[in-house]
Amino acid sequence: MSLLDKWMESSSRHMARQMGRRSFLAKLGGLMAGAAALPLLPVARGRASNARASAPPEDIDGPVGDPNACEYWRNCAIDGFLCGCCGGSYKTCPPGTEMSPASWIGTCRNPLDNKDYVIWYNDCCGSNPCGRCFCNRNEGERPMYHPYRNNDINWCAGASSQIYNCSTAMVIGLAVEGQPEK
């Protein structure tokens, strides 16, 4: 079990104990209903200073470097239409759609720096399915009892409309470990 997964387990238990499950869920629900500006992450990250911050290298040859190809390195656990083929990009939703506040994650290796990144597959919601660039890759994907690693859930259920348009592939940060089974 990866550190990440272990942490998820312990931190969620901890939180539930601290807050009481009811109040925690109530708070969560309130936040979700309240503002699309409050994304719900299954991981936390350090207060990185902008000075130190960098981005993963993207100058990769072939489909592994093409954000609109299923083979794109970030797409290792994506299931859906690539937003880059729908008017958005792998980091932005198409015009008129809303990014889901909750979503699943994957752990994908960047072939240039050989580092594993945690990728957050945010769905874009509120418009009929895009219908372009369908990809289904499942490296490190897990069944529904591991929800934050499951790509069969309609994550738009957390948005103001559950109508699914497409999926993005955004970097949250470096992974401490590789995919959970490794």
Next chain:
Amino acid sequence: MSLLDKWMESSSRHMARQMGRRSFLAKLGGLMAGAAALPLLPVARGRASNARASAPPEDIDGPVGDPNACEYWRNCAIDGFLCGCCGGSYKTCPPGTEMSPASWIGTCRNPLDNKDYVIWYNDCCGSNPCGRCFCNRNEGERPMYHPYRNNDINWCAGASSQIYNCSTAMVIGLAVEGQPEK
């Protein structure tokens, strides 16, 4: 111009004069809203006695005799999904759908008796498109300014739901003439 078409022209003008267009449309609208049991036919027929009535011969070899084939003799001006592939038949709507009260007509020749029949392509409405056995034949089909011979109009617009599922091909009677261009 076929007798049928001429008659349509004169009878509709006649009716409109008789009733006043406003009241005629009001009546028509009321009937359409009121009951699905009141179909709106672009032709009229004699009070045929049941005793004299017969049906066109249907024992035809090959696709011309297969109601679920585009080549079926009655389908000469159909545009849509064949109801026989959707849970209904060429004479009945699929379960749960409603036959449109108004529709377009075609004039198709039965290859066994070599007679021309007026076919009434009633749409079945209220369920999402069937998606099976799509056919588009346009023998005698006319542009939208000849509405009762036009199969591009969504005839479900006359039903209680304009959602189109499939199309039937029902005999109204013998045609006095062949297709209008002949």
Next chain:
Amino acid sequence: MRLLGASFLAVGLIIVHCTTGFAQVELQQAPVSVGADVDPDPHGISATVRRELGPHTLWVADRLFRHSILFDGDTGNALGMLDTTWSLGGITPHTSHKRGEFYVLEPIYAHGNRGKRTDYVTIYDGETLEISGEIELPTLKEETGHSVALTGLLDDERFLVITNMIPAASVSVVDLEARRFVTEIETAGCTQVYPVSPRRFGMLCGDGTMIAIDLDDTGKLAAIQRTAKFFDSVNDPVSGKGARDGTRWLFATFDGHLNEVDLEPNIPVARARWSLTTDRERKADWTTGGKQHLAVHAKSRTLYALMHTGARGSHKDPGSEIWTFDLDTRERRDTFDVPSLLPAFLRPVLKLPADSIGHKILKLVLPNLGAHSIVVTADDQPLMFVRHDEIGAIGVLDAHDGTHMSDIEESGISGGLMEVP
């Protein structure tokens, strides 16, 4: 406004009454002599679905057409279809044979694709397919995906249980007899629903266990019992795509091991897992995969598994072969090839006659994409239906010997699930 000198005014100018299928003209005007000696087809008749569904009946869900089609698996004929309004649907309707009803779960927005969302269980009459009722669900958490086991009808067809996932795992219970929502049961860490009796269903848990939830006669939570830990959810997770064998549910792991959980005892019991593959097959990367990748024919004690070769991460890839096993001895019995479904998908698109030369060329040229889903009927002459998630054709196999008997063409376009009601 001046009259435009129109050649005609409107469509449908003659009003005709349709009484017991016979058309009577209502106008004074002399009608054209159309069909005086031909019986007109009666207007306004809708077909019905026969009350007793045959053993080879099949529900097929499609996300893009937003409906499920009920097929006669022997003829490939459609018997009827039911709408699903949502955009990511693809769950087949539930069937009450007792009450003669079908049930569709659907979120409905107040204004087209927008506005307030309310979830309903829509009740259809089993013969007319007309809506006979609606049950409003107070929860807005049903997750509207398209996996197996998101919803389950318990054995006496009274309680429907529905998986919720966001923001937390829970189950909604609906009383279909009383036509009302009953309760929501929090199931922290456990999800998907696996019915085994009128009042009990199982759920898979992230800690490697399975729970059995017992309802009381009102549908409220009575008890929760848990198996010992029987799988490693990180290193060899069991797929949620299970197959039922009486009171047992069978689950394959990503690595091709089979877990059997008996949910009959008060405290459910997981039996020791066994491998669907030999060491040699495992080395060649054979494993289970797909969307509905296990099926059981209980009478002949047969387990069917959809198999492919692939590394980790391939657990949703389509299978190329179907392996059959004896459910009791666990011995491998047979191997069926998954038929190529692309020719049956393309034939109608290209308007090629069945078995024409063009159709045969398609069969020769087109690659076999495999299948994501298999289901098997429960009768003595069982059929197996196989489907690829992205093309709309279903292969029909003799489930005894794997003979590819026919195809159901135009069953949809985009995958959802299949179910023998």
Next chain:
Amino acid sequence: MRLLGASFLAVGLIIVHCTTGFAQVELQQAPVSVGADVDPDPHGISATVRRELGPHTLWVADRLFRHSILFDGDTGNALGMLDTTWSLGGITPHTSHKRGEFYVLEPIYAHGNRGKRTDYVTIYDGETLEISGEIELPTLKEETGHSVALTGLLDDERFLVITNMIPAASVSVVDLEARRFVTEIETAGCTQVYPVSPRRFGMLCGDGTMIAIDLDDTGKLAAIQRTAKFFDSVNDPVSGKGARDGTRWLFATFDGHLNEVDLEPNIPVARARWSLTTDRERKADWTTGGKQHLAVHAKSRTLYALMHTGARGSHKDPGSEIWTFDLDTRERRDTFDVPSLLPAFLRPVLKLPADSIGHKILKLVLPNLGAHSIVVTADDQPLMFVRHDEIGAIGVLDAHDGTHMSDIEESGISGGLMEVP
């Protein structure tokens, strides 16, 4: 209820604020050291459509996905998409360049696919594609088909005119500036709308004439003028699938004759028709056909006609060739082959890399189904887009010489229309 000893409780347990794209953890708990030295991608950003649409922008409507996609015709990239909620949709949105808005006509039911129907013009912001307004239409007669010329935006982008057909022909006028429905004009015997100026549009009539309808500055009917009879609606009807050339509209008859109607004079004038085919070609059954079968490039005075060989009744069949004519001299200029669109449709289904051997085999083996629709951009380096009604791929041609430059793949599945906004 006892706690289930879950391995986790819910998804999304850590609340993170996203301010100017930078994530800040809100919890006291020590977070995992994820990405401390990597800039996370900012959450919640939606793209916008550029304010000035390029000359090669294309709207493509699809009935099955129930949306229209805005494409950049040069790159084949999607710029955005707008929903249409109805089941038989397939009309592209209207564009106001002046106000930076798009308009979609949609019937909305009170309850999913059922309940009271209300029709709306839904207004979208041209950059964000968010809904900025709705105009309710009191009429319930909009006929929701998918032909050309069912709706038309008049030249100064103020008035939208909408064809009604059932139970009688009429036109609804909507003031898009004031965002209100204005009036319904009865047009007995005349239908479809052909804009020619800010206040005037034409309509084709069943008696073989065309009318010009003039609106006043409030959108109400000012006058109706009628041409002499210029076509025989029974023996050689003009297709309603016209192409605009300034104040003139061009219509082909089923037999391949071209009619030109000049709607500039107060009383509109139909010029003498001319034939697109020679006697020899006519004998070989060459004629126009399809769904959008004429296109005009005004600057180069070019008329494009989608041509096929076929008998009466073939007027909606796909075309195999595109013939070009000089609009002024009426001389035939060139012949373009319609490219085969099936390989571009199947390539993504089969997940074949572009120009792979498999892709090339498809090109060799698959039949050319032709195309139902053509549109041409208005600029100096015009592109022609060609589409088959039943497969989702669009061919991109150099409109000067017919070179097949590229394909726009996955533009939809079921054909609607195309429009250069």
